Amino acid sequence: xxxxxxxxxxxxxxxxxxxxxxVINNNYPVKASTRKKVEEAVDTxxxxxxxxxxxxxxxxxxxxxxxxPSIENLFFSEVIKGVDSILKEKxxxxxxxxxxxxATNEVEVIHSLVDRRVDGMVVLDPRKENVVSxxxxxLAKRVPLLLVNGYAQGTGCSYVLNDGEGGARMALKYLITxxxxxxxxLRGKKSHSYDIKEEVYLEFMKAHGMESRILRIKDGNDIKTxxxxxxxxxxxxxxxxxxxxxxxxxxxxxxxxxxxxxSEGLLVPKDMRIIGFDNTIxxxxxxxxxxxxxxxxxxxxxxxxxxxxxxMTTKDIENQKTYLETRLMIRES
Amino acid sequence: xxxxxxxxxxxxxxxxxxxxxxVINNNYPVKASTRKKVEEAVDTxxxxxxxxxxxxxxxxxxxxxxxxPSIENLFFSEVIKGVDSILKEKxxxxxxxxxxxxATNEVEVIHSLVDRRVDGMVVLDPRKENVVSxxxxxLAKRVPLLLVNGYAQGTGCSYVLNDGEGGARMALKYLITxxxxxxxxLRGKKSHSYDIKEEVYLEFMKAHGMESRILRIKDGNDIKTxxxxxxxxxxxxxxxxxxxxxxxxxxxxxxxxxxxxxSEGLLVPKDMRIIGFDNTIxxxxxxxxxxxxxxxxxxxxxxxxxxxxxxMTTKDIENQKTYLETRLMIRES
DNA sequence: ATGAAAATAGAAAACCTTTTCTAAAAGGAG
DNA sequence: CTCCTTTTAGAAAAGGTTTTCTATTTTCAT
Numbered sequence: 001x002x003x004x005x006x007x008x009x010x011x012x013x014x015x016x017x018x019x020x021x022x023v024i025n026n027n028y029p030v031k032a033s034t035r036k037k038v039e040e041a042v043d044t045x046x047x048x049x050x051x052x053x054x055x056x057x058x059x060x061x062x063x064x065x066x067x068x069p070s071i072e073n074l075f076f077s078e079v080i081k082g083v084d085s086i087l088k089e090k091x092x093x094x095x096x097x098x099x100x101x102x103a104t105n106e107v108e109v110i111h112s113l114v115d116r117r118v119d120g121m122v123v124l125d126p127r128k129e130n131v132v133s134x135x136x137x138x139l140a141k142r143v144p145l146l147l148v149n150g151y152a153q154g155t156g157c158s159y160v161l162n163d164g165e166g167g168a169r170m171a172l173k174y175l176i177t178x179x180x181x182x183x184x185x186l187r188g189k190k191s192h193s194y195d196i197k198e199e200v201y202l203e204f205m206k207a208h209g210m211e212s213r214i215l216r217i218k219d220g221n222d223i224k225t226x227x228x229x230x231x232x233x234x235x236x237x238x239x240x241x242x243x244x245x246x247x248x249x250x251x252x253x254x255x256x257x258x259x260x261x262x263s264e265g266l267l268v269p270k271d272m273r274i275i276g277f278d279n280t281i282x283x284x285x286x287x288x289x290x291x292x293x294x295x296x297x298x299x300x301x302x303x304x305x306x307x308x309x310x311x312m313t314t315k316d317i318e319n320q321k322t323y324l325e326t327r328l329m330i331r332e333s
Numbered sequence: 334x335x336x337x338x339x340x341x342x343x344x345x346x347x348x349x350x351x352x353x354x355x356v357i358n359n360n361y362p363v364k365a366s367t368r369k370k371v372e373e374a375v376d377t378x379x380x381x382x383x384x385x386x387x388x389x390x391x392x393x394x395x396x397x398x399x400x401x402p403s404i405e406n407l408f409f410s411e412v413i414k415g416v417d418s419i420l421k422e423k424x425x426x427x428x429x430x431x432x433x434x435x436a437t438n439e440v441e442v443i444h445s446l447v448d449r450r451v452d453g454m455v456v457l458d459p460r461k462e463n464v465v466s467x468x469x470x471x472l473a474k475r476v477p478l479l480l481v482n483g484y485a486q487g488t489g490c491s492y493v494l495n496d497g498e499g500g501a502r503m504a505l506k507y508l509i510t511x512x513x514x515x516x517x518x519l520r521g522k523k524s525h526s527y528d529i530k531e532e533v534y535l536e537f538m539k540a541h542g543m544e545s546r547i548l549r550i551k552d553g554n555d556i557k558t559x560x561x562x563x564x565x566x567x568x569x570x571x572x573x574x575x576x577x578x579x580x581x582x583x584x585x586x587x588x589x590x591x592x593x594x595x596s597e598g599l600l601v602p603k604d605m606r607i608i609g610f611d612n613t614i615x616x617x618x619x620x621x622x623x624x625x626x627x628x629x630x631x632x633x634x635x636x637x638x639x640x641x642x643x644x645m646t647t648k649d650i651e652n653q654k655t656y657l658e659t660r661l662m663i664r665e666s
Numbered sequence: 667a668t669g670a671a672a673a674t675a676g677a678a679a680a681c682c683t684t685t686t687c688t689a690a691a692a693g694g695a696g
Numbered sequence: 697c698t699c700c701t702t703t704t705a706g707a708a709a710a711g712g713t714t715t716t717c718t719a720t721t722t723t724c725a726t
Contacts, residue, residue: 005681005682005683006682006683006684007682015705015706016705016706016707017682017683017684017706018684018685018705018706018707018708019704019705019706021683021684021685022684022705025684027684028685028704029703029704030704030705031703031704031705034704034705048444048447048448049448049682049683050389050448050450050681050682050683051448051449051450051683052385052388052389052394052449052450052681052682052683053389053681053682053683053684053711054682054683054684055385055683055711056383056385056386056389056681056682056683056684056710056711056712056713057682057683057684057685057710057711058683058684058685058711059711061385063449071404071410071413071414071429072407072410072411072414072614074405077404077405078405080404081404081405081431084431093430093445093449094430095428095429095430096404096428096429096430096431097426097427097428097429098414098417098429111381112426114381115381115382115383115384116384116385116396116426117383117384117385226614226617226618255618259618259620262620281405282618284559285559285588285592285615285618285619286618287592287595287620336712338711338712338713339712339713340712348675348676349675349676349677350676350712350713350714351675351676351677351714351715352674352675352676354713354714354715355674355675355714358714360714361674361675361715362673362674363674363675364673364674364675367674367675382712382713383711383712383713384713385711385712385713386681386711386712386713386714387712387713387714388681388713389680389681389682389683389711389712389713389714390680390681390682390712390713390714390715391681391713391714391715392681
């Protein structure tokens, strides 16, 4: 059971394969009568050109690889949809690959994509190891590569980034104007975005003459995060502390914090205010609904899509760094 | 800036390209000394074979396409991770594509994958239109294709399915033994799985001489679902009804139902019990935690991965249908 | 040392397209 | 009707591998 090739079509239409190719790609004048013959043959034989062969000779696959540490994270899925919508519009097919957050998986997947000759790659939340080792910087010389968030900032690569710094500052400023005095910061272990926010937090608290207190939990983006955040916050309150506000590095943590505060008898937002980060759906299904910093994931994705497109089409690999502003969403917490 | 080819390696090592190919693929005896020369050349030139060329001649890309209606649905992401882990283990690369739940996108994406000569495809929750039109059945004759859940049952294709029927029956039986008398069924508009569960529900209620009541909301897998479910349930209670139990078709709906019951002053589980479907993380972050029917998504995915692998390797396209049992998870609702 | 068998290497075909270059046909002006 | 220009079509090369088939070298028994 062999597939039908351009050869078969040429034979059926009684023309050369060159002519068939021209009809298919519509890139060269062909007499109307012959064009018709060819089109009929294509139809009856249901011919679909082999994109492998085409890509081989054109040296372009019209595909883009998108890497994400996790597909079950609502933050990433929004970004991905943004990238995807732009690239689809431009005639590219995207392939989504997930790395489970492992640096080794990341390079493995990238190799696989490079071997398959994708025209470009977008890496969400690149792993620190691969940034500091210079891996990305080296890679970016050979293939259009765009980093999004994460440790992107450290490299010589092009990247698109949320302004987490501004977001954190906004949230803290808001809490102050609401009269909060004892603001706790809740973060995961290792992520560039956490580091940045912590920096802002420390600086801010110092500037306002307030004592800073950081709670640190293991990384993750699921129920474990929620549980650990709950535990950490409950422990903290149980130890006799009386926080009146908490800034969490993402919405999952904020959910856990909410739960922990409740379990210790604190009312949110009356006794304690909570602000999360990301503005994922999660922040809308709790009670009270969570206030959070909107990171405009869709827009971030679209930005990334347009940027990688430009990099692929105009062989302009010039590093370009773009920031996307964040917005504070005040809900009920 | 040309890429290095097998030709370059052959030249550098002073051997033929045939020999280089043999060293790379390790599929033919090569003298130890020549092998070493070649390996050195490969290393210094950082040669990576062009998989397009290889695939073209071997007529196999070692890739599998996975289609999903949505990447932001925790149900699907679990299944996908299951498929992925199995196929990666077998040496395949998977490409994830999402269709936004549109039947037209589904065929478009499939065409793109077929043109790129994937070795197989796994379609999660196939669209009804493409099932009834016979599209999948036709497609399955030309390429290994496995359907998962959704309207799979209607086709002559191979599929893997959750036993939603059994799950619904289990949940209802449990509610009865708990003494519930007025059980409401909450579903979305169009999904085969909803239809099946409804059937079980109606039959079950009739068999127990109880009155059945179905609440129907718009489809979706996000905050909208939650809001609409909340609205629907609140309206229902406000209309004077006094349900003492509710079975929801997924966890999102259950979350909404919980919220709706609360807003009308009903206590869960004291006044009203709620059971959801899927056992996604969502069911664990509400208060009280949601009881739900575990659909074993990871296992379902692994099953699918193994199945498509077998279809690809042993050209056995024989239709095979597999069901995966569900389990009732009793938590706090 | 000889011959046959086994081990190793290479030349060329094949995979399916696109593209370049050349050739043939058609059209138009004198 | 001839010659030149324009339009249309085809032959062959190219893209980077794998694989088949043939040729050479090595090994070993005699």
